[in-house]
Amino acid sequence: QKEVEQDPGPLSVPEGAIVSLNCTYSNSAFQYFMWYRQYSRKGPELLMYTYSSGNKEDGRFTAQVDKSSKYISLFIRDSQPSDSATYLCAINSGAGSYQLTFGKGTKLSVIP
């Protein structure tokens, strides 16, 4: 079992829809949870960062962590064509480690 599992999609939604992107992880030591957005032929850019369990909101984006289920989610409200990209979850164990473990990424297309 990989440490981080993410459905690669692709996921196609109409403009204005609510999008739900998810990852599961296996190591309960993970404490820091991130979502990166990667446009085609570009490097990943940090979108959201969450420590431990709970929700974090930033504009149209909400990151949610459920450590009891080892499940993390990213919700996008009122999705826009400019949100079309690959979304990568990334996890860090903390405890002195800098390293990130990435999911495969989910490719999202928002259709006008």
Add this chain to the structure above:
Amino acid sequence: EAEVAQSPRYKITEKSQAVAFWCDPISGHATLYWYRQILGQGPELLVQFQDESVVDDSQLPKDRFSAERLKGVDSTLKIQPAELGDSAMYLCASSFGVAGGEDTQYFGPGTRLTVL
């Protein structure tokens, strides 16, 4: 806004040739990472530097890959000889180097390598 610079952006080479990629991190960032991203996969760490020292190169195929960061600033990743399976995006990232997870990694645009 400061960015991580990488060059070249694209590289096409024949197998058995040598290739080199260059990365200039954000000024003041002590930690530098090289990742490989195969199409349809997430980035996988190849090597991590703290200043000029290698912190982790356990995933670097050392028979053909080498990386250096001589003055603790910019870095070079080399492949010699290149193999067909090396075709991928090579990403460089940098961060301040704060341990414990609260350390944002900023990625460059990547170098897309095609080995023919």
